[in-house]
Amino acid sequence: MKKIAPEILVIGGGAAGLSAAAEAASAGAKVLVVESDLRLGGQLIKQTHKFFGSKDEYAGTRGYKIADILLNEIDSFKDSVSILQNTTVTGYYTEDDTFTAMRGEEEVFQIKPQKTIVATGAQERLIPFPNNDLPGVYGAGAVQTLMNVYGVLPGKRVLMVGAGNIGLIVSYQLMQAGVEVAAIVEAGPRIGGYWVHAAKIRRMGVPILLRHSIKKALGEDVITGAVITGLNEKFEQVGPEEEIECDLICIAVGLSPTTELLSQAGCKMMYVPQLCGNVAQRDRTMRTSNPAFYTAGDASGIEEASAAMVEGRIAGLSAAAALGYPTEHGKIDEYWSRLESLRMGEAGARICQGIECVLVKGWEGASHE
Amino acid sequence: MSDKNMDMLFNSGVLTGEREGAILPPRELWEKKKGGVVIIECPQRIPCNPCHTSCPTGAILPFEDINNTPKVNWEKCTGCTLCVSACPGLACFVIDLTFSEENALYKLPYEMLPLPVKGQKVQCLDREGKSVGEGTVENVTQPRKDRTHVVHVSAPKSLVTIFRSIRVVK
Amino acid sequence: MDEKVGPGGKGSKLALIEEHPILDFVHGEKVRFFFDGKELEGFEGEPISMALHANGVRIYRETAEMHRPRGFFCAIGKCSSCFMIVDGVPNVRTCITPLKAGMKVETQHGKGNVPDLNDGRPRS
Numbered sequence: 247m248k249k250i251a252p253e254i255l256v257i258g259g260g261a262a263g264l265s266a267a268a269e270a271a272s273a274g275a276k277v278l279v280v281e282s283d284l285r286l287g288g289q290l291i292k293q294t295h296k297f298f299g300s301k302d303e304y305a306g307t308r309g310y311k312i313a314d315i316l317l318n319e320i321d322s323f324k325d326s327v328s329i330l331q332n333t334t335v336t337g338y339y340t341e342d343d344t345f346t347a348m349r350g351e352e353e354v355f356q357i358k359p360q361k362t363i364v365a366t367g368a369q370e371r372l373i374p375f376p377n378n379d380l381p382g383v384y385g386a387g388a389v390q391t392l393m394n395v396y397g398v399l400p401g402k403r404v405l406m407v408g409a410g411n412i413g414l415i416v417s418y419q420l421m422q423a424g425v426e427v428a429a430i431v432e433a434g435p436r437i438g439g440y441w442v443h444a445a446k447i448r449r450m451g452v453p454i455l456l457r458h459s460i461k462k463a464l465g466e467d468v469i470t471g472a473v474i475t476g477l478n479e480k481f482e483q484v485g486p487e488e489e490i491e492c493d494l495i496c497i498a499v500g501l502s503p504t505t506e507l508l509s510q511a512g513c514k515m516m517y518v519p520q521l522c523g524n525v526a527q528r529d530r531t532m533r534t535s536n537p538a539f540y541t542a543g544d545a546s547g548i549e550e551a552s553a554a555m556v557e558g559r560i561a562g563l564s565a566a567a568a569l570g571y572p573t574e575h576g577k578i579d580e581y582w583s584r585l586e587s588l589r590m591g592e593a594g595a596r597i598c599q600g601i602e603c604v605l606v607k608g609w610e611g612a613s614h615e
Numbered sequence: 616m617s618d619k620n621m622d623m624l625f626n627s628g629v630l631t632g633e634r635e636g637a638i639l640p641p642r643e644l645w646e647k648k649k650g651g652v653v654i655i656e657c658p659q660r661i662p663c664n665p666c667h668t669s670c671p672t673g674a675i676l677p678f679e680d681i682n683n684t685p686k687v688n689w690e691k692c693t694g695c696t697l698c699v700s701a702c703p704g705l706a707c708f709v710i711d712l713t714f715s716e717e718n719a720l721y722k723l724p725y726e727m728l729p730l731p732v733k734g735q736k737v738q739c740l741d742r743e744g745k746s747v748g749e750g751t752v753e754n755v756t757q758p759r760k761d762r763t764h765v766v767h768v769s770a771p772k773s774l775v776t777i778f779r780s781i782r783v784v785k
Numbered sequence: 786m787d788e789k790v791g792p793g794g795k796g797s798k799l800a801l802i803e804e805h806p807i808l809d810f811v812h813g814e815k816v817r818f819f820f821d822g823k824e825l826e827g828f829e830g831e832p833i834s835m836a837l838h839a840n841g842v843r844i845y846r847e848t849a850e851m852h853r854p855r856g857f858f859c860a861i862g863k864c865s866s867c868f869m870i871v872d873g874v875p876n877v878r879t880c881i882t883p884l885k886a887g888m889k890v891e892t893q894h895g896k897g898n899v900p901d902l903n904d905g906r907p908r909s
Contacts, residue, residue: 282862283881284832294807296703296763298663300681306665306701308761308807332881334862351877369863381843381856388860391880396828396835397810399800409627422727423802436626441659442704444628449780450727451744454627467854468843504863552662591661591682728806762807 248355252278252328254565255345255359257335257507260288261551262543263365264316265558266565270363271323273566273573278359279320279327280347282334285395287313288367290551292390294419298440302584303552310394312551338510343538345507361538361565364508365558368501368522368544373407376462382469386416386498393423401494405472406430407460411439411550413498417447420496428490431458431474433481440593461487463495501548508545511536520600521547529606531564531578532557537609540565547604549597556585629742634658636684639776650694651711651720655685656779657704669701669759696722696765700758710775718769720753721778725764730755731783738782739770746782748774799826799839816886833879833890834860834867845869845879846893869893873900 254270256263259281267277285291293309304312320327333349335357345357370385372378384392384400386408392400404425406417409432417427427447435456437444444454457477464471472490475483502523509515513526513534526534526541533540542561543554560581567573589597621631630637636658639645645652653674655666660682667675667685674692675685698707699722709722721739731737731752739748750770757764770778802810813830820842827836834845834857844854845867857867862881871877872889875897879890 284830284883296665296701298661298703300662300664301668305663306669306703310808332883351871351874351882367861369861370859372858379848379853379855381845381854384857385859385864388857388880391860392835392838393802394808396831396839397802397805397808397812398835398839399802400838414628422806424728432627435623437628440661440704441628442657442661442702442706445630445656445742446705448628449740449742449744451740451782456623456627468856587681588662590680592659594662594682726806728804730806 249344249358250278250355251358252276253359253569254278254361254363254562255280255357256363256365256562258288258365258367258543258545259283259286259329259331260365260367260543260554261290261312261316262367262545262554262558262561263288263363264320265555266363266365266540266542266562267327268316268319268323269559269562270566271320271326273563273571275326275566275569275571277327278357279329280333280335280357281329281331284332286317286329286331289387289390290316292387292394293415293551294394294422295415297552298550299552299588303555303588309551316555335507338507340510340512359538361540361568362511363540363542363558363561363565364505364526364545365541365543365561366504366507366545368503368548370497371500371502372497373460373499375460377465377469378463380463380465380467380469382465382493383463383495383497386412386496389416389494389496390419393425394419399423399425401425401492403428403492404494404496405460405474405490405492406496406498408432408498408500409437409439409444409454409456410498410500411443413496414439414443414447416496416498417452418443421447421450421452425494427452428492429474430454431460432456433459433477459483460495464489469493469495501544503545503547505545508534508539508541511539513539513541516604518547518600518603520596521549521604523548525604527604527606529608530560530582531567532561533564533568533609535609537568547597547600550588553585553588553597556581556588630656630658640687640689644689645710646712648689648692648694649711649713651709651713651722652689652692652694653687653698654708654710655687655706656708657685657706660684663703665701665703666698666707669697671695671697694722695758696756697758699724699765700761700763708779712772712775714769717771719772719775721750721768721770722765723768723779723781725766725781726762727783729783729785730764731766731781735783737766737768738784739768739774739778740780740782741777742779744780747777750778750781800841801839816884818884818886818888818890820890821892827884829886830883832860833869833871833877833882833884833888835880836884837879837890844892847895849895868897870897875899
């Protein structure tokens with residue numbers, strides 16, 4: 247079987263992975279980026295809205311344009327960054343420190359890197375309700391892929407479940423694509439996403455029903471509607487119930503970090519509710535308990551893409567430094583101060599709590615970098 | 616409306632009353648400012664500052680902490696709409712009270728289709744999307760050439776505290 | 786709603802976004818492929834499931850025990866909901882597998898049978 251041996255393997259070509267690859271390459275390292283999707287850019291290429299943050303995080307620029315900026319940066323390191331798309335890393339074997347990977351459905355090979363940055367992102371969560379398996383119940387990311395990447399109409403009328411940032415943003419994007427948003431149901435007593443995202447869809451007439459959830463989906467073999475219900479303070483379904491006609495139920499109830507490879511590599515994992523799941527312990531360089539493994543982006547805890555890009559920079563820089571490439575002194579501190587400022591808002595407080603749980607000062611027996 | 620209902624409405628994304636980050640300009644100054652002044656409705660602390668960085672006159676004050684809500688010096692505002700098109704939250708609006716005796720000129724961000732044209736009648740929507748009147752499109756601009764349009768609508772001055780969006784009837 | 790419209794039904798107009806306020810869509814070359822024996826159109830290089838969706842096809846497989854219909858869910862190759870048989874190979878993640886001209890895509894019933902290695906089918 248073919249075996250390749252890059253200096254640095256970056257798994258995932260999204261916001262964090264591309265930033266990590268660019269940063270490592272700028273330090274002089276040779277990088278291989280492996281991306282399971284057909285296109286690079288991860289979730290960035292699905293975002294039509296302008297990003298928050300400051301100039302450093304491309305504030306005021308639409309997400310898909312930020313992907314272009316990152317790809318141009320990667321392009322300037324053509325000689326040191328190679329990229330494999332439509333390629334899935336399927337496992338890690340500690341016996342010989344080797345990954346298996348699959349390109350398309352046929353070509354199988356091995357990768358044995360010196361350092362690995364796991365930037366595998368996240369996966370959509372689902373909540374239980376009758377018929378939640380019927381075609382037409384789609385994750386919010388899937389709806390974005392359909393309409394914003396491939397220009398396919400996802401449906402005619404949608405019920406959005408969840409008013410976090412993703413639920414709010416995707417509702418707005420659905421309207422831009424010409425899909426009617428019947429309502430957004432949110433189990434909590436307030437929207438979870440940024441207030442301004444809610445305001446811009448409210449003023450277009452979309453109801454956001456707080457303390458409401460979906461009771462069941464309707465349909466024989468595909469979705470034809472949904473029954474929603476009011477919730478009490480214990481989240482019990484107490485009504486009133488209402489039937490909504492829709493051919494699409496979009497699920498935006500949160501994401502879970504994708505961390506199987508980190509577990510397989512023996513990285514010390516920890517369940518951190520504020521980071522939305524099981525994540526690897528890491529130090530300030532984004533190194534995990536396995537000295538060859540770094541993590542960044544949603545795989546290290548669910549957060550905004552702006553933070554994922556900064557974490558990617560830190561991981562890329564640290565992996566290159568660990569291989570002996572000279573890096574600018576103090577750059578990691580600079581990136582950390584950017585992260586801290588991104589995390590100072592309302593949503594950031596929770597993230598900071600989570601980071602505190604999972605961040606270690608250093609690793610026993612390891613030389614401090 | 617009870618305080619509880621007001622809170623519920625605010626918690627679903629509808630501004631209720633004045634709050635930090637969503638304060639109207641002093642009426643006296645506002646009424647005589649040709650070109651209008653910016654109204655910002657951004658009452659939550661979030662890490663964001665393009666309103667300030669896009670402002671050419673220094674009317675939107677620098678952020679000590681990027682998470683602070685925006686503050687405006689309306690004396691300096693010329694109603695240029697650069698912030699209207701730069702704000703990622705579409706939370707900036709310009710309202711010009713000098714437009715005519717009865718009507719104000721509302722300059723609102725717009726990222727939907729169909730795009731209205733000059734002279735077209737549009738529905739004026741409040742913060743919950745309810746139609747509260749009719750306006751006439753006076754101009755459609757694209758200040759930053761990034762496909763966020765600013766639609767200039769003349770509509771009654773009585774709508775000044777409620778009219779924040781438009782519906783274009785095909 | 787067109788949920789009952791079979792593949793290629795209602796003419797063969799694809800359910801595409803014609804006009805978008807922010808995005809311009811650039812599609813690959815239009816090619817023909819087969820879904821359960823019927824000829825459909827899609828764009829080469831774009832995921833199979835996207836092409837099916839544009840043709841009004843929502844059901845991609847049927848579960849092994851409860852015989853429930855399944856469409857896609859995550860569209861990023863992580864959830865296994867969109868598995869189909871593609872050119873004889875079962876359990877293909879159609880949300881991240883590119884469409885090619887002449888491809889034979891079939892609804893998968895149950896777990897799918899891995900093709901016999903000795904059936905003479907070319908292996909790469």
